[in-house]
Amino acid sequence: MKNKNKNNLPIELSIESIAFEGVALARKDGVVHFVRRAIPEEIVLAKVTKKRKRYLECEVMEVLKSSPNRVLPKCKHFGVCGGCSWQHLDYPEQLKWKERTVLETLKHLGKITPEIINNIIPSEPVYNYRNKMEFSFGPSRWLTTKEIDSGEKIVQKDFALGLHIPERFDKVLDISECPIAPEISIKILDRIRAQALMFGCKAYNTATHEGFLRNVVIRNSLSYQETMCILITDNPKETCDEDFLKWFETEFVEEFKDTSIIHAVNTSFSPVAIGIPKLLNGKTHLIEEILGIKYKISPFSFFQTNSYQLNPFVSKIIRIAELETSNTVWDLYCGTGSISLPIARKINKIIGLELSESSIEDAKENAKLNEIDNVDFFSFDLHSKEFWSFASELPKPDAIILDPPRSGSHENLLKLLKSVSPAKLVYVSCNPATLARDCQFLSDNFYLKEIQAIDMFPQTYHVETIALLLNKEK
Known part of the structure; x- marks a missing residue:
């Protein structure tokens, strides 16, 4: 990239949109600029902090023209602490850009457009929500x-x-x-x-x-x-x-x-x-508690961080899955059973699988605590080739729910999903990019029927997504 600003003088930028990881985007002289703490429709004075091969990273020095969607951050550490990068953005705008990010990522990275797009579910409250x-x-x-x-x-x-x-x-x-x-x-x-x-x-x-x-x-x-x-x-x-x-x-x-x-x-x-x-x-x-199910949370066990959103979150998964009482379901990356156990009360059988042995022990304890006996939990490396053999011994599922980490699912597991070929997949994701990648990989066998974004992380760019994929042959 030819450097037209060799002395790194402040540059005036017009902010167009919000891009990857919630950073504002501007273009100048044909070069993409990613600008932290700026908002679309603003004109800012910025300085370049890093020069990359295809783009520049910038920080706002002065807002010359402020967006009506800019608000005063509540925390005095905003801009230094990396925890809440969107406190300066009005909450309705946060929701708009999260929803847009999900859809645009699916379109551009996954080459996929869902048939049904539900409005994003907002969080209430938007502060003091982390558990x-x-x-x-x-x-x-x-x-x-x-x-x-x-x-x-x-x-x-x-x-x-x-x-x-x-x-x-x-x-x-x-x-x-x-x-x-x-x-x-x-x-x-x-x-x-x-x-x-x-x-x-x-x-x-x-x-x-x-x-x-x-x-x-x-x-x-x-x-x-x-x-x-x-x-x-x-x-x-x-x-x-x-x-x-x-x-x-x-x-x-x-x-x-x-x-x-x-x-x-x-x-x-x-x-x-x-x-x-x-x-x-x-x-x-x-x-x-989630939907009347009690969960023991030990000091270091994983649990969704926004308790206020747990009931609407799990309720939406159940609604989208549209399971029948006779169904058998696999819940992959099941954690401590936060999705498995509410669903268990509505179907014939559910099998939860997860790498973490401590999470599986917690899940088993939670099943006992709630007197739920139609669920089996197993600790296994879902990404390993050995899982194919283990999975072949399990009851064939009518549906599979998967909630992988931010890195998404592994190709070995995605191939297994194609081979098992359930009628439907419910993919729960905290990363639109890996969701789009994995949906695209599955697209020969499954099509994206419905998408539901839900805000579990107000004041940040992070967004949770529930995707329903239906088998093309069933």
Whole structure:
């Protein structure tokens, strides 16, 4: 790409649309510019932050002409923290662009247009909706531009408790507010941060594997209004570490006595927020409900993060699937059974399959808890060639539901779906791009009948999609 702006001077851009991963798009001199924190119909002054072979990445310096859809972000960390990249966009516009992203991605990447397009289901509420927040300790606090430019002495550079900076996993932004988290979260963070600093504890360094404090995970049950706090540390190495743990096990527990409190130890080099848990107060798990089904949520188990949307989300899957009481269904990537168990009460048999052994154990416990006996759960690598042999021994399904991770399904599994050839597939996706790719791969055997977008992640560009694919021969 020929560089016509060798001195990297600010450039004026007219924003046309929103593109990949929620970033605004502009064109100038035939070159595509991706502009963070801009909105369609705006004219902005931007600076180039990265030069790619086919496009430029930019940051807004000044909004010269503001869109009527621009709103004041609720969080003071907006623009630095990567958690909520759309807080500046009016919520109805968020919904419009999420829906448009799904449809355009299916059209351009998958070469597919669904027969039925349902209106996106909005979230209520749009703040304080997350039932799980994972915060990290860091030995290198992210310094904001405002802080650096202030000229004031910078203190506490080697300790932070908050969220990682986008594309900089080594840097953590100290968080003093988070409007998408449960309201108790910041109170808990503030207490833990203050005491850690007072005792002089060190944050764990993922590069050198030194330090003590690793993560704070906060989970919340909407159905029962209960909270769980999990502190994850390495083994104590210094006196200050032991003193901090004594405070956490006594004074912190007393202050938050209505909260389930767990201390987990992680001595591995893995940055994943997990560890061997020890209950200090309350319960070992939370209980959440979906359509009258109770779910045990253990400290580190996966569960959809927006409890407010769970009932409409699962209800829509059931409605789109249009299952009959005599049906047998496979639920692939079933997790802890959040889709399997409500469906089990409406059909003859459901089989849940998932790689994670801990999730399968939770799913089995949830089935027992709800006295549901027409469901079988198995732990298996769905992407492996060996799964073909295992699947051949299972009852033939009338329908298959799959809810893969963001990376989508594996080609081995997609080939199996073609071979098994059920009457219908219900594909649940959190990534329009991999949904489009997989639907296109299946298009020789299945056609896309219906699409339903649902907003599980307000203030972000992420969107959940339910797709109904029908067998062309049935």
